[in-house]
Amino acid sequence: MEDIYFDDFIRHKSYGSEGYYKSSLTINEKNDFITSPNISNFFGNVIGKFIAEKIHNKFNKEKFNVIEIGSNDGTLSLHVLDYLSKFNNKIYQQVNFFLVEQNLNLEKKINRNLNRHKNKFAICSNIEEINSENKNSFVFCNELFDSLPFHRCIFREGKLYEILISKTKDKYIETEVEARTKLKDKIMSLNFDIEATFFFEFPSDEFFDMVKSINNMNNNILFLSFDYGDKKNILGSSKYPKGTARTFHNNRVNDNFYNNDVDITYSINFELLSREFISYGFNEEFFETQTKFLIDNSFLEIIDNSIKSSSVDTTKLKSLISPAFMGEAFKVIFFSKIV
Numbered sequence: 544m545e546d547i548y549f550d551d552f553i554r555h556k557s558y559g560s561e562g563y564y565k566s567s568l569t570i571n572e573k574n575d576f577i578t579s580p581n582i583s584n585f586f587g588n589v590i591g592k593f594i595a596e597k598i599h600n601k602f603n604k605e606k607f608n609v610i611e612i613g614s615n616d617g618t619l620s621l622h623v624l625d626y627l628s629k630f631n632n633k634i635y636q637q638v639n640f641f642l643v644e645q646n647l648n649l650e651k652k653i654n655r656n657l658n659r660h661k662n663k664f665a666i667c668s669n670i671e672e673i674n675s676e677n678k679n680s681f682v683f684c685n686e687l688f689d690s691l692p693f694h695r696c697i698f699r700e701g702k703l704y705e706i707l708i709s710k711t712k713d714k715y716i717e718t719e720v721e722a723r724t725k726l727k728d729k730i731m732s733l734n735f736d737i738e739a740t741f742f743f744e745f746p747s748d749e750f751f752d753m754v755k756s757i758n759n760m761n762n763n764i765l766f767l768s769f770d771y772g773d774k775k776n777i778l779g780s781s782k783y784p785k786g787t788a789r790t791f792h793n794n795r796v797n798d799n800f801y802n803n804d805v806d807i808t809y810s811i812n813f814e815l816l817s818r819e820f821i822s823y824g825f826n827e828e829f830f831e832t833q834t835k836f837l838i839d840n841s842f843l844e845i846i847d848n849s850i851k852s853s854s855v856d857t858t859k860l861k862s863l864i865s866p867a868f869m870g871e872a873f874k875v876i877f878f879s880k881i882v
């Protein structure tokens with residue numbers, strides 16, 4: 544292997560032809576980590592309720608799309624559509640629903656999972672493929688941004704470095720090299736508080752391109768995103784050389800990025816995400832924990848209503864809102880742009 548920058552290494556490991564997110568296995572089948580929609584259908588049901596309310600309040604009876612980006616096997620969209628078909632049939636009848644998933648090896652599984660909503664949705668491999676004249680879109684995603692490539696950077700005595708990887712025999716060696724000009728210019732334009740030495744992850748082009756593509760979609764956009772991370776400072780800096788970068792395999796967290804078949808991830812810098820959306824004229828309506836979002840949007844009432852008709856695993860449900868598990872580590876951010 545030739546020397547490779549850290550972001551290119553992730554790009555290859557996650558999205559190369561043999562990459563982690565190109566496999567025909569779903570997240571559920573790989574069993575390396577679990578996401579909220581795979582824990583319970585109530586997560587998507589709450590999002591369905593939220594979407595219905597916002598469409599009603601903001602889109603003024605005009606035609607609209609609902610779009611999930613990074614749907615994997617469609618589990619979350621299924622739970623959103625289930626909620627709409629059962630509790631808000633008017634919106635269900637009117638919606639143009641799209642699942643955007645770059646991994647087309649999952650197309651069959653998506654179609655199978657959403658079989659009861661056949662003819663109600665279309666699958667696209669990127670945002671630009673969405674074919675709709677509608678001027679209003681509600682866009683949502685869960686754990687999309689944390690799966691995109693990122694740089695590992697170091698700011699040391701006024702100079703910016705990034706990690707370069709070399710492979711010798713069976714060993715990977717990380718070296719700090721001067722950051723490439725494009726990355727340096729982007730980071731230095733961000734007006735941050737300078738500390739002596741700090742480590743941080745910085746998203747690659749895919750993060751910025753994603754926000755740009757969402758903005759280019761159409762006139763009125765509501766955007767709801769769930770991910771782990773925080774809003775601390777503009778670079779989310781850390782004293783630890785590996786920052787928040789980590790891997791998941793068989794439900795274990797590790798920081799050896801060089802093992803085979805692991806999911807490489809990091810915590811989202813919501814401050815940066817927010818600045819990016821605001822730069823396109825979006826308004827940030829709220830940023831809060833997953834616990835608050837679920838409780839404020841009738842999570843408990845939805846469970847209560849369903850509990851009579853189905854068996855509910857309460858331990859699983861608690862993990863969605865428990866501060867010790869997903870509830871506080873996961874954040875929700877909601878932006879709107881109505882022109």
Ligand SMILES: C[S@@+](CC[C@H](N)C(=O)[O-])C[C@H]1O[C@@H](n2cnc3c(N)ncnc32)[C@H](O)[C@@H]1O
Pocket residue numbers: 564570578579580581612613614615616619643644645646668669670684685686687690691
């Ligand atoms: C961590 S997984 C989360 C999947 C699902 N949202 C969930 O919560 O279970 C990230 C997903 O985003 C998809 N993805 C990454 N980049 C994408 C892009 N540019 N367009 C569409 N999907 C993308 C990946 O293929 C993967 O299915």
